[in-house]
Amino acid sequence: MSQPASLARRTLLAALLSSLALPLSLLGAGPAAAxxxxxxxxxxxxxxxxxxxxxxxxxxxxxxxxxxxxxxxxxxxxxxxxxxxxxxxxxxxxxxxxxxxxxxxxxxxxxxxxxxxxxxxxxxxxxxxxxx
Ligand SMILES: [Cu+2]
CATH class of the missing domain: 2.60.40.1220 (Immunoglobulin-like)
Structure with a gap:
């Protein structure tokens, strides 16, 4: 029972990180580009x-x-x-x-x-x- 739960947590963590990655990369690229x-x-x-x-x-x-x-x-x-x-x-x-x-x-x-x-x-x- 603990295995699926920790997998779900890692999936959630990965999803959170990837949703953060887009705005951070936009911040990094924006000022110089625009x-x-x-x-x-x-x-x-x-x-x-x-x-x-x-x-x-x-x-x-x-x-x-x-x-x-x-x-x-x-x-x-x-x-x-x-x-x-x-x-x-x-x-x-x-x-x-x-x-x-x-x-x-x-x-x-x-x-x-x-x-x-x-x-x-x-x-x-x-x-x-x-x-x-
Ligand atoms: Cu600018």
Whole structure:
């Protein structure tokens, strides 16, 4: 009678351990795998544009929380213009309209995004608007 009982206990223990193993392995793999980093952007890093873009678009490797992500346009004088995040159906894309007129010169697009894994990443995309 003790044999089946201890077998049942070991089976239960094994089941408990394997149910723990999945969340633990997800925790181990998640942070490194899911940080949002830029895949492509429009304008691209270092772009020299002849005309001011109407919209900026940044594509990431991970789904974003758009409500908790930010975009700033920073001029050569370090003035910061917050850009309202556009409604975007693609969960990995951050987009915003630019002000109607931006002056020729050096600009930086500063992004900060919250990925769905809960981690915040940020970076700059510098570009130049050439004088006409
Ligand atoms: Cu992460």
């Amino acid at each position: 940080h949002a980093i830029v895949v492509t952007s429009e304008p691209a890093v270092g772009a020299a544009l002849a005309a001011a873009p109407r919209q900026v678009t940044i594509r990431f490797n991970s789904r974003l929380d758009h409500a908790r992500s930010r975009l700033l346009l920073i001029g050569a004088d370090n003035a910061q213009i917050p850009l309202p995040i556009a409604e975007e159906s693609d969960p990995v894309v951050l987009a915003a309209s630019l002000p109607a007129t931006i002056a020729p010169g050096e600009w930086r697009l500063r992004w900060q995004v919250l990925a769905i894994d809960g981690h915040i990443t940020r970076g700059d995309i510098p570009f130049t608007l050439k004088a006409p």
